[in-house]
Amino acid sequence: MKFVNLLRKELKEMLTPQTILTLVIMVIILSVAGDAMSGVVEDAAEEISQITICDQDDTEFTRSVIALMENPGDGVQNEVTEVELQSDDYAEELERLDTKSLIIIPEGFTQQVNSGQQAETIFVSQMTSLSTMANISTGSDVALSIIEDAVKSALYSDKITEGQLTEEEISQLEAPVTISETTVVGNKSADVSATILYSMCQMQGMFVPIIVYLLIMYSSQMILNAVSTEKLDKTLETLLSAPVSRLAVLSSKMLSAAIVAAIYAIVFMFGMNNMMSGLTMGDTSEYTEVVEYLGLSLSVGQYVLVGIQMFTTILISLSISLILGALAKDAKSGQTLIMPIMIAAIIPYLLSLMLDIKTLSPVLRFIVYAIPFTHTFMASENIMFGNMTIYWGGLIYQIIVLIVCMSFAIRVFTSDKIFTMSLSVGQKKNKRQTRSLFARK
Amino acid sequence: METQSNNVLEVRGLSKQYKKGVYASQDVTFEVRKGEIFALIGPNGAGKTTTIRMIATLLKATEGDAVVAGHSILTEPEKVRQNITYLPDEAGAYKTMTGRGYLEFMAGIYADNKAQAAEFVKTGCEICELGDRLDDKIGSYSRGMIRKLLLARAIMSKPALAIFDEPTSGLDIINALEIRRMIKDLAAQGMSFLLSSHNMLEIEYVSDRVGIIAKGHLLEVGTPAELKEKYNTQNLEEVFEKVVMSNEVC
Numbered sequence A: 001m002k003f004v005n006l007l008r009k010e011l012k013e014m015l016t017p018q019t020i021l022t023l024v025i026m027v028i029i030l031s032v033a034g035d036a037m038s039g040v041v042e043d044a045a046e047e048i049s050q051i052t053i054c055d056q057d058d059t060e061f062t063r064s065v066i067a068l069m070e071n072p073g074d075g076v077q078n079e080v081t082e083v084e085l086q087s088d089d090y091a092e093e094l095e096r097l098d099t100k101s102l103i104i105i106p107e108g109f110t111q112q113v114n115s116g117q118q119a120e121t122i123f124v125s126q127m128t129s130l131s132t133m134a135n136i137s138t139g140s141d142v143a144l145s146i147i148e149d150a151v152k153s154a155l156y157s158d159k160i161t162e163g164q165l166t167e168e169e170i171s172q173l174e175a176p177v178t179i180s181e182t183t184v185v186g187n188k189s190a191d192v193s194a195t196i197l198y199s200m201c202q203m204q205g206m207f208v209p210i211i212v213y214l215l216i217m218y219s220s221q222m223i224l225n226a227v228s229t230e231k232l233d234k235t236l237e238t239l240l241s242a243p244v245s246r247l248a249v250l251s252s253k254m255l256s257a258a259i260v261a262a263i264y265a266i267v268f269m270f271g272m273n274n275m276m277s278g279l280t281m282g283d284t285s286e287y288t289e290v291v292e293y294l295g296l297s298l299s300v301g302q303y304v305l306v307g308i309q310m311f312t313t314i315l316i317s318l319s320i321s322l323i324l325g326a327l328a329k330d331a332k333s334g335q336t337l338i339m340p341i342m343i344a345a346i347i348p349y350l351l352s353l354m355l356d357i358k359t360l361s362p363v364l365r366f367i368v369y370a371i372p373f374t375h376t377f378m379a380s381e382n383i384m385f386g387n388m389t390i391y392w393g394g395l396i397y398q399i400i401v402l403i404v405c406m407s408f409a410i411r412v413f414t415s416d417k418i419f420t421m422s423l424s425v426g427q428k429k430n431k432r433q434t435r436s437l438f439a440r441k
Numbered sequence B: 001m002e003t004q005s006n007n008v009l010e011v012r013g014l015s016k017q018y019k020k021g022v023y024a025s026q027d028v029t030f031e032v033r034k035g036e037i038f039a040l041i042g043p044n045g046a047g048k049t050t051t052i053r054m055i056a057t058l059l060k061a062t063e064g065d066a067v068v069a070g071h072s073i074l075t076e077p078e079k080v081r082q083n084i085t086y087l088p089d090e091a092g093a094y095k096t097m098t099g100r101g102y103l104e105f106m107a108g109i110y111a112d113n114k115a116q117a118a119e120f121v122k123t124g125c126e127i128c129e130l131g132d133r134l135d136d137k138i139g140s141y142s143r144g145m146i147r148k149l150l151l152a153r154a155i156m157s158k159p160a161l162a163i164f165d166e167p168t169s170g171l172d173i174i175n176a177l178e179i180r181r182m183i184k185d186l187a188a189q190g191m192s193f194l195l196s197s198h199n200m201l202e203i204e205y206v207s208d209r210v211g212i213i214a215k216g217h218l219l220e221v222g223t224p225a226e227l228k229e230k231y232n233t234q235n236l237e238e239v240f241e242k243v244v245m246s247n248e249v250c
Helices: A002-014 A017-049 A060-070 A090-097 A109-114 A140-162 A167-174 A194-233 A235-240 A246-279 A285-293 A300-327 A331-336 A339-354 A362-370 A379-384 A388-413 A431-435 B048-055 B077-083 B099-110 B114-128 B131-135 B143-156 B173-188 B200-206 B224-231 B236-245
Strands: A050-055 A079-082 A101-105 A119-126 A177-185 A188-190 B007-019 B022-033 B037-041 B063-068 B084-087 B161-165 B192-197 B209-214 B217-222
Touching (some): A017 A331, A017 A339, A050 A060, A060 A079, A090 A101, A090 A119, A090 A177, A090 A188, A101 A140, A109 A119, A140 A177, A188 A285, A194 A246, A194 A285, A194 A300, A194 A339, A235 A246, A246 A388, A300 A339, A300 A379, A339 A362, A379 A388, B007 B048, B007 B192, B022 B037, B022 B048, B022 B063, B022 B209, B037 B048, B037 B173, B037 B200, B048 B063, B048 B192, B084 B143, B099 B114, B099 B143, B114 B143, B143 B161, B173 B192, B173 B200, B192 B200, B200 B236, B209 B224, B209 B236, B217 B224, B217 B236, B224 B236
Parallel strands (some): A050 A079, A050 A101, A119 A177, B037 B209
Antiparallel strands (some): B007 B022, B007 B063, B209 B217
């Protein structure tokens, strides 16, 4: 009985309306992210079944391979589009053909198959994002398996009608095709596998969002605690009644939080970089030049651009936290008030890790873009892939949001609101009791 | 608004309206003379803190004005802040600082130069009587020690007007007595005080004049002796009861 009483009291204290609200919001966020991802997975599956092929050999055998690609069996149907190339500039060709990948069967393919050699195929793919989902359909494995299956089936049906397979033919069947991969990034292309590029850049694609997320949370928590603690301890009243301007108090708070956040950023970047290099498997030095050529590694200037968005984001989160800190009525509500920032940071964080936000449906994309932090999560990727319009648009939007938030924060801090406004989540307000404190004229 | 030279503070028709028709403080008028201890007394929610916060330039008055050492709270709030110190009710201090560090930090805000700041800190250290504990973190201080430190902070710069909201709230008898004695000594040296309290017996002991405030209205002003005589009572609590009963606002 005593234990049950104690347990009931502890549960009541832990399962507050704030906790339940957090849980509900998290469920909603994860559901929305799940819906967005399922849409992208469906698109990716559709992309895999859409094959763009250029048959430069144009023999009866290659035509039969293409036919098998369309109906590989087991009820699978692929949509094969045959195209003609107008130039060797693959970036230009992919854009002209409006496709993300292209299989080229070069001249002499049939001859190589007939002479028992591994037949060469060219696979060209476009890389547009570093997110996990955006890269599931760009791998050469998919192309290779499709064409290998098609060649195997074609060889099989021919040989079966002729009789017993020889040992040489069996070994040819094990690996009938070699694939030369070309990856297009922006308007540049290089003879390298998209899978290798992705694995090399994935670390960078992962750790920038992690740093952005941690920075937003740390800096917000810092300023929110600083303001709410000063307000609750009444040290703010002491400070604001002293001969110092309110703007000086406000700017010193924000600047110190920004400096600490910048120190965090440098330490995190250093630490994460070390951790990520430790995680990179094998010798990737031979691809470093290719990565640089394709613009998938950031130059100093580009790091500065990412830094500008990061700093703008920190200032936005600081000004929002300042307003939220001023709303704190007690220590508990101070902790709950961080929730809107957490939500606004976690949505673009998760989405940018998992999928290419640019490929979301227009409505979802609009909602995600409306979160000012999104643009910082996408900053390095936008710069890498040359989406500078999105980068600059995002930065302009962030600056507008910053001006609005900052103006509101200044207004709160320089007016009575810093002392009079408060928000207590989950506590019922007794209007009659509040009103009785004041006399009516 | 013109002031008499002997008055450190003149409050005229000061009001704070939070929303239409709802006043936290209404048409409050009084003055505090040089070296005087003036106390606003009233129950919780009477409008004492709102009035004090307006004078301390923390809240903007919706009507009326107050002049501190010749400067209006409406038009010259920066100059007002140079002439006052404010000690809020149940105020804390920065827990990660040492007592001395806190005094140095605040002295840096009030002083015009380093020499003056050092002088303020020296005075503050003497007033708070915390001895070696001044070099300990404030987080390890008792409530009484924090209050003494804050009081020292508020007094060390020798302001024209020291505003204390519930100066002894939450303190034990010994600490409360010490603080009351300190206020009286400083007033004798020429410093003016505006206090607020709902502890009427304390105010009767410490203040030269009192203003009785209830539901935002200043109902009566006078010395404790004058008020007791006027209402024929033994103490200020009884005066307060009679004042409240005889006024329609309550």
